[in-house]
Amino acid sequence: MNTPNNPAPSYTGVAKSLHWLMALLLLGLLALGFYMSDLPLSPRKLQLYSWHKWAGVTVFLLVLIRLGWRLMHRPPALPAHMPPLLRMAAHAGHALLYVLMVAIPLSGWLMSSAKGFQTVWFGVLPIPDLLSKDPALGELLQSVHFSLNLLFIAVLAGHVGAALKHHFIDRDDILVRMLPAIGTETSP
Amino acid sequence: MKIRTALPLIWTLATALPLTASAVEYQQIQADKSEITFAYQQMGVNMNGRFRQFSAQLRFDPADPASAQATVDVNLGSIDTGSSEADGEVKGKDWLNIAAFPGARFVSSGIKALGGDRYEITGQLSIKGQSRAISVPLTVVAQGNQAVFEGTFNFKRADFAIGEGVWADFGTVANEIQVRFRMLASGT
Numbered sequence: 001m002n003t004p005n006n007p008a009p010s011y012t013g014v015a016k017s018l019h020w021l022m023a024l025l026l027l028g029l030l031a032l033g034f035y036m037s038d039l040p041l042s043p044r045k046l047q048l049y050s051w052h053k054w055a056g057v058t059v060f061l062l063v064l065i066r067l068g069w070r071l072m073h074r075p076p077a078l079p080a081h082m083p084p085l086l087r088m089a090a091h092a093g094h095a096l097l098y099v100l101m102v103a104i105p106l107s108g109w110l111m112s113s114a115k116g117f118q119t120v121w122f123g124v125l126p127i128p129d130l131l132s133k134d135p136a137l138g139e140l141l142q143s144v145h146f147s148l149n150l151l152f153i154a155v156l157a158g159h160v161g162a163a164l165k166h167h168f169i170d171r172d173d174i175l176v177r178m179l180p181a182i183g184t185e186t187s188p
Numbered sequence: 189m190k191i192r193t194a195l196p197l198i199w200t201l202a203t204a205l206p207l208t209a210s211a212v213e214y215q216q217i218q219a220d221k222s223e224i225t226f227a228y229q230q231m232g233v234n235m236n237g238r239f240r241q242f243s244a245q246l247r248f249d250p251a252d253p254a255s256a257q258a259t260v261d262v263n264l265g266s267i268d269t270g271s272s273e274a275d276g277e278v279k280g281k282d283w284l285n286i287a288a289f290p291g292a293r294f295v296s297s298g299i300k301a302l303g304g305d306r307y308e309i310t311g312q313l314s315i316k317g318q319s320r321a322i323s324v325p326l327t328v329v330a331q332g333n334q335a336v337f338e339g340t341f342n343f344k345r346a347d348f349a350i351g352e353g354v355w356a357d358f359g360t361v362a363n364e365i366q367v368r369f370r371m372l373a374s375g376t
Contacts, residue, residue: 042354043357043360050233120233
């Protein structure tokens with residue numbers, strides 16, 4: 001058992017699964033989001049928007065689960081060789097990723113409501129509209145949703161770049177400890 | 189007031205009331221206090237819109253509903269779906285084709301009193317060159333010189349070739365369209 005004062009050497013299986021599942025979903029959502037917004041109106045476009053919104057709600061729920069899991073399971077410590085400034089940058093980057101993973105789906109949901117399109121999860125579960133229809137507010141939230149995503153892409157690039165730098169330049173276990181364990185589990 | 193003197197007054201009022209009611213014939217629709225809205229499902233999401241321009245010719249005497257007549261004309265170009273992109277799309281050839289069919293019309297053929305303030309009006313609904321018999325339950329609530337006509341009916345968009353080509357499939361936009369109307373008419 002891990003106690004909060006005693007970080008584990010590796011991430012838990014749940015943490016790894018959530019990380020990679022969300023990585024896949026988020027990359028898919030980003031690509032779909034950019035692709036669909038330029039399409040002319042068609043049944044396909046309406047479908048893609050709905051799928052994007054359903055996946056967005058799913059990601060929002062997953063990030064809540066992930067935050068809960070993270071609060072109860074302390075992640076492994078950063079490598080000892082890291083200078084204080086980079087440690088701070090790493091923590092700030094991770095915090096920003098979490099903030100954006102919460103804020104982006106929220107902005108998308110609010111944008112949909114303001115534009116007058118309710119979100120109905122998988123076409124079955126209606127998510128209440130927090131905002132009533134307001135086209136001007138909808139436009140504003142659209143640029144908020146867009147800008148947050150640009151920021152997200154920048155932070156993601158930093159996240160991936162940092163992981164690769166740790167693996168190939170620093171040659172530490174930062175990347176490997178997030179990979180699925182294939183019989184290489186370090187014993188406590 | 190003594191009962192003896194009050195009785196003739198009550199008698200006068202009781203006989204006069206039905207007479208004044210039958211004297212009113214509702215003819216004039218107040219467009220700014222009336223509305224025609226519609227609702228449908230898109231990807232499982234409830235959507236609604238309205239028509240900004242319509243007119244009605246009406247003859248309705250509560251004392252003689254059988255002789256009532258109604259003709260309602262809707263300017264389809266005044267459609268408001270809630271988004272300008274969709275407004276442009278539904279005016280096009282696949283949907284309402286307003287270049288060829290600018291208006292929708294309902295012409296009543298009969299009205300049946302169902303008791304109380306409830307009635308059923310039957311007639312022909314014509315949209316996009318197609319004509320279908322419909323029957324519409326409605327309520328007529330008189331308030332002095334004015335009356336509110338309120339009702340709801342459903343039709344299938346495929347019956348009027350609304351949504352052809354790629355839109356003919358009901359997977360994105362459902363076949364069922366619900367129309368609600370609330371008309372304020374003044375009497376003469």
